[in-house]
Amino acid sequence: MDTSVGGGGVLGAAGPTDESGRVTVTLRSYSGPVQIVASGPALFYPDPTSPPDGTGSPAAIQIPSTFVLSSYVARFGSGAPVVPVTLLTTLADHAALAYARGLHSSHPGRTTITAALEARDPLFVTHVTKAAAAWGPGTLRSSVPAPLTTTAQSLVDVAFAALFDVALNQLAKDTAVLAGYSAGPGGLTAPTLAQLLEEDLDADGRLDGIGQGGRVIHTAGSTPVKLGTDFLRRPLAVSLLTWVRNVVENKSGITDADLASAQVFKSMTEDTSDLFGSAPTEPFDPLDRTPPELAFVVEPPRYLGSTILSLTVSAKDPSGVKAVYAQAGAARQTGTLADGAWHIDVPLPSVGHNTVTVWAEDLAEPAPNSGLDLAAPYRLVIDAVRDPDPPTAIYDSAFASYYDERGMTIAQGPSLFAIVPAVYSTAPKVALPNGGQVYKAATRLSAGGPPDAGELETTNGANVPVLRFYVPFNPSTDSPIASARFRVAMSCPLCGPVPPASGDLLPSPTVVPQALYFDLPLSTETIPALATVSGPASLAVTLNLADAAGNASSVGGFGFTFHVVGPPLAVVEDTAYPGLGDLRGTYPYKVGGATAGVDTYSTLWDTTSPNFFRGAVRVLRFIVSNPSPLPVALSADFAQAATGSWQMVETWPRQSWTEDPVNPVIDNSNAAVPHYIDGFTFYQATYWAQTYTGGAPNAEGAPFPCAGGWTAGWAAHRIGDTATRYACSPVTPIGPTETATFSTASVTPQVFAPRWTGKTGQ
DSSP: OOTTSTBTTBOOOOOOOOTTSOOOOOOOSOOEEEEEEEOOTTEEEEOTTSOOOTTSOOOEEEEOTTOOEEEEEEEEOSSOOOOOOOHHHHHHHHHHHHHHTTOBTTBOSOOOHHHHHHHHHHHHHHHHOOOTTTSOTTOTTTOOOOOTTTSOOOSSHHHHHHHHHHHHHHHHHHHHHHHTOOSSTTOOOHHHHHHHHHHHHHHHSSBSSBOGGGOBOBOOSSSOOBOOTTTTTHHHHHHHHHHHTOTTTOOSOOOHHHHHHTTHHHHHHTOOSTTBOSOOOOOOOTTOOSOOEEEEEEOOOSEESSSEEEEEEEEEOTTOEEEEEEEETTEEEEOEEETTEEEEEEEOOSSEEEEEEEEEEEOOSSSOOBOTTSOTTTEEEEEEEEOOSOOOOEEOTTOEEEOOOTTOOBOBOTTSSBOSSOOBOOOOOEEOOTTOEEEEETTOOSOSSSOOHHHHTTTOTTOOOEEEEEEEOOTTTOOOEEEEEEEEEEEOTTTOSOOOEEEEOEEOSOOBTTEEEEEEEOSTTTOGGGGGOOSEEEEEEEEEEEETTSOEEEEEEEEEEEEEEOOOOEEEEOTTGGGSOOTTBSSSOOOTTOOTTTSOGGGGTOTTSTTSGGGOOBOOOEEEEOOSSSOOOOOTTTTGGGOEEEOOEEEOOGGGBOOOSSSOOOOGGGTTOEEEETTEEEESOOOOSSSOSSSOOOTTSOOOSSTTOTTTOEEEOOTTOSSOSOEEESSOOSTTOSEEEOOOEEEOOOOOOOTTTTOTTO
16 A cells, blocks of 8 residues: 555545445556455445345345455556446455465566556456456456346346356355355355455465465365365355246346356466466256266176175266266275276175166255166166176086997908998997996097087087087076186006196087086097097096186096097908819819828818818908008907808719719719719719729729728719819718718817908098
């Protein structure tokens, strides 16, 4: 204050004000900055936030005698300017003085009050509106506020000038409720609230809630409210919205939509000037009629083993988000805001399905919008299944998957060789009990490609043994199986160390209520070490299961013995063998080139003779062929089970034998018909000269060839013998018949060089 002019710095005084609150102060011979101040023990104004009392008189706000209303005139000269003195201009004066004294941390240098007014006044105007055509930033001290509580008004500069004061009055009333002020005298009013704001500005020129010496400024009351950096931003805008929607008090006709269009609410809530502190501002949309939109930041699990479902939710709303809620059952949970997202832990009351509802409320005024009864995205509903039990598995011992291959045969074609590709015999499939025995041919250990559960459970062309397991599953309480794996540990006497096989079980196509089925084929595709098995191998099977809820279990106790047997070969009798003329065979008894006295006809059947065709005669011949592309070893004793015995029965034509000399049978009808055998001529009837008497010649000049006569031997021509017409068999015929049965001989299998040597697949 310049005390060199006037009386102690006072240039003039006047009062009291008239009914409209006006007073004229006369100044003489002065130019420069001047401050208009108003105070006194009986100052009051009509309360813009309360209806008239019962007498029809408006309620009044008493201004404390300690409170001074003021407004600077930056450059007073001649003329008669109209200077409004309001709560807004009073606060602007305190801000300018602190600025001029260098108390603002961003402007530490001292300056003139005129420069300070030019720097600070526009900030108070733009705090009300930043719309360029609404209220000029340089007209704070000349815009006389319009009476918004009495008559209709247009939204022009004088209406904007009145908004701060009516909003501050409503803010004082709203804050008094929050702070717990008691009714009656001594409550919180706009002037007493302005006194706290003056203290805030006097300390550092900012509305940051910090007074002299760092003291935190707050209201009185049972629950004091702190006047922080946001106090005149969002709370002021909310209070202004409350007032403008009060049609009883707001007679101007100005609506919330008008103020929103003029950016009043946006200017207040999003003011980032250095008039305030640096705390972040909260969004505010007075026209907001919808609740916050929600989305899951992290997709919630549908299945879980614990009782707590943790949700992370994003919530967006132009008015800001008041709270996010979640509910399962009767209990409602409130989320906490951290790192820009809302986090909620929801207890799930039931095992099985739980309906979880998530919604939010915003900060819209006068009442928040709630998404509780709406649909997405304002309300999110999920079905969460609580499943605390790990899965288990049971072996399906009734599932018939394969047949024993020990007796398997192979089909042959007309050439007597196996058909390629092989056509194997089949048998009814049987179930494999836990601990059972598996018999598979060495050349049939593969499934022929990637195993397919559908094919394995139906046609199963490769006859793969399939272990089928089922997991008890109740869709009302259980979570699906997320992982089903196997581990097979194999051991056998000749295998050596074998690494365990592991992999995924095959989901079965079999659909059965209350169960999920899985298949494990025992083939080289799933257990590669089966290709190295020699003899029986022990298979210990363990299942590792995990469900979608995170429960896991290891289920064992399944064991089987896997036998690898010799591969099936095609074995067929060569029925054409009797006509092949094989000297080693019994057909057709030719011994051409035989040594006299050694390989005689009779020795062919004398199994006690060391000359018995070198100890063996081929009775039958079999052809063995292999249709597999894999080589198969064939041992000489592979057919030992075919051992047995055989007998030879011969029927001799009459022309080849002597006629019974005792009971001659003469067939003269064909007597002249010659028969030619081995260069000799035989007739149907052959007559000896006499019964054998010691070598006397017969009618043809030859003695009876059998010493001892008819009863001692059997005269016959040895087929294939060109040196002797008749020979005598030591075998005594059974009576005078034409059939002879020779003694039984043992049969011993013998393997000769395969006919298919060098031919793959034969």
